[in-house]
Amino acid sequence: MKKTPQERYAAEIRAFAILTKLGGKHFVQITGAHRFEALDNGILFGLPNHIAKHGINRVKIRENDHNTYDFRFIKVDKEKYMHEDMIAVENVNEESLQTVFSDITGLLLSL
Numbered sequence: 001m002k003k004t005p006q007e008r009y010a011a012e013i014r015a016f017a018i019l020t021k022l023g024g025k026h027f028v029q030i031t032g033a034h035r036f037e038a039l040d041n042g043i044l045f046g047l048p049n050h051i052a053k054h055g056i057n058r059v060k061i062r063e064n065d066h067n068t069y070d071f072r073f074i075k076v077d078k079e080k081y082m083h084e085d086m087i088a089v090e091n092v093n094e095e096s097l098q099t100v101f102s103d104i105t106g107l108l109l110s111l
Contacts, residue, residue: 008038015043018061018069021097023109031107033059042069052105054086059101068093073104 003011015038019027027033035046042062049057058074068091076083092100098109 007040011038011040014041014063015039018043018063018097019045021094022101023098027109030109031105047105047107052107054104056086056105058083059105061097064091066091069097071100071104 015036019036023030032048032051033045034048037044039060039062041064042060044058044060047057047059049055052073054073055075056073058076060072060074062070062072064070071087071089071092072085073087073089074083075086087104089100089104101107102109
C-alpha cells in the first residue's frame with residue numbers, strides 16, 4: 001500500500017531523529033554512512049565496504065514499542081545477490097545508541 005505524503009514525512013522525521021542521536025553530520029563524516037532510507041519506525045543506511053567489523057555494510061535501526069531501539073547489522077554481498085543479518089541488538093536506550101554502534105562495527109564516533 002502506498003504511503004500518504006504525511007506518512008512519508010513522519011517516517012523521515014523519525015529517521016532524522018535517530019540519525020541526530022547518532023551524531024548527525026559528524027556521524028556521517030566519520031563513518032561514511034550513505035544511502036539513507038526512512039522506514040516506518042526507523043532508518044536504514046549503508047556503510048562503505050570493508051570499513052566495519054564482520055563485513056557489516058548496512059545498518060537498520062528501529063524504534064520499538066518500549067521507546068528503545070533495535071539494531072540489525074547486515075552484510076550485503078552484491079556479487080552473490082545475498083544478505084545476512086550478522087548481529088541483532090535489541091532494546092537499546094537512547095543514551096547507548098553510539099556506544100552499541102561503535103562496539104559492533106568497530107568504528108569510533110569520537111576522537
